[in-house]
Amino acid sequence: METYLFVLFAVIAIASALGMILNKSTVNSALMLVINLVTLSGIYLLLNAQFLALIQILVYAGAIMVLFLFVIMLLNVDDEESLFAKFRVKYFIAFLLGSVIFAQILYSIGGAAELLPEISSDMLEAGTVEALGDVLYTDFLFTFEMTAILLTAAVVGALMLAQFQVKKDEDSE
Amino acid sequence: MVGIDWYLALSAILFTIGAIGVLIRRNAIVVFMCVELMLNAVNLSLISFSAFHGDVTGQILVFFSLSVAAAEAVVGLAIIISIFRNNLSVDITKVNLLRW
Numbered sequence: 001m002e003t004y005l006f007v008l009f010a011v012i013a014i015a016s017a018l019g020m021i022l023n024k025s026t027v028n029s030a031l032m033l034v035i036n037l038v039t040l041s042g043i044y045l046l047l048n049a050q051f052l053a054l055i056q057i058l059v060y061a062g063a064i065m066v067l068f069l070f071v072i073m074l075l076n077v078d079d080e081e082s083l084f085a086k087f088r089v090k091y092f093i094a095f096l097l098g099s100v101i102f103a104q105i106l107y108s109i110g111g112a113a114e115l116l117p118e119i120s121s122d123m124l125e126a127g128t129v130e131a132l133g134d135v136l137y138t139d140f141l142f143t144f145e146m147t148a149i150l151l152t153a154a155v156v157g158a159l160m161l162a163q164f165q166v167k168k169d170e171d172s173e
Numbered sequence: 174m175v176g177i178d179w180y181l182a183l184s185a186i187l188f189t190i191g192a193i194g195v196l197i198r199r200n201a202i203v204v205f206m207c208v209e210l211m212l213n214a215v216n217l218s219l220i221s222f223s224a225f226h227g228d229v230t231g232q233i234l235v236f237f238s239l240s241v242a243a244a245e246a247v248v249g250l251a252i253i254i255s256i257f258r259n260n261l262s263v264d265i266t267k268v269n270l271l272r273w
Contacts, residue, residue: 003179006175013183014190016188017191018190018267019196020190020207020210021193023189033206033210036187039218041181043183043217046175047220047221049223052236053192055236060209060213064209064246066191067247068205071202071254075254075257075263087178094193094196095197097192098189098192101189106185109178115230132229132232132233132236135230136236143237146243150240153244154248158251161248161251161255162254
């Protein structure tokens, strides 16, 4: 059953990722990415990471992708000319580079695969909110607070970037 | 039982697709989404390592990577909007602010 689910999720994830980068329409790309994120969340559940599977859907598929769709709709840019209209050297180099990176990663996985241990029995409890929160608020408390500062800085920075032009126009008038 | 190598292979494939997308797409928003895809591929490998080693630290790292991705998306989209205001385009080949 687990193998069947993994193969199903993996095929959907790869297909939607390919669909995302090959789609001409930006909105369709965003929707493909949502499918990809949801299937990845299913894979997290297979790996007993319940909390992160939930967070994946809430934060990524919910918050971040809505932000992306909002910006796409706001800017109304849906006019990228067909992707492979004319063959360019740039695309060939991109494909070559991607294949080389891919082959390199696969090779290193093949080397390491036999050395890795099997899943341990105490892992069944490790993905829950309690287990994660226990470590998060003790060992990683400082990092957690740094995250809070980072997110605050990001919000302030986004406000600055969005406001800047408007303020300048008001001054010049 | 699916071994860790399958999860890592899926992660590698997704990361590669994301990297190719960053290289071939010209729409800045799609490039951003490809970066998100790459971040997710790394998250997947972190979680599979965490699951197969029985260590919760990998999942904590994914938590932080999620928050960094959220911050990056907010700031990045704000930058894209301000570029669009100046250029009326989000085509990254037409942006030459840092080019000399």
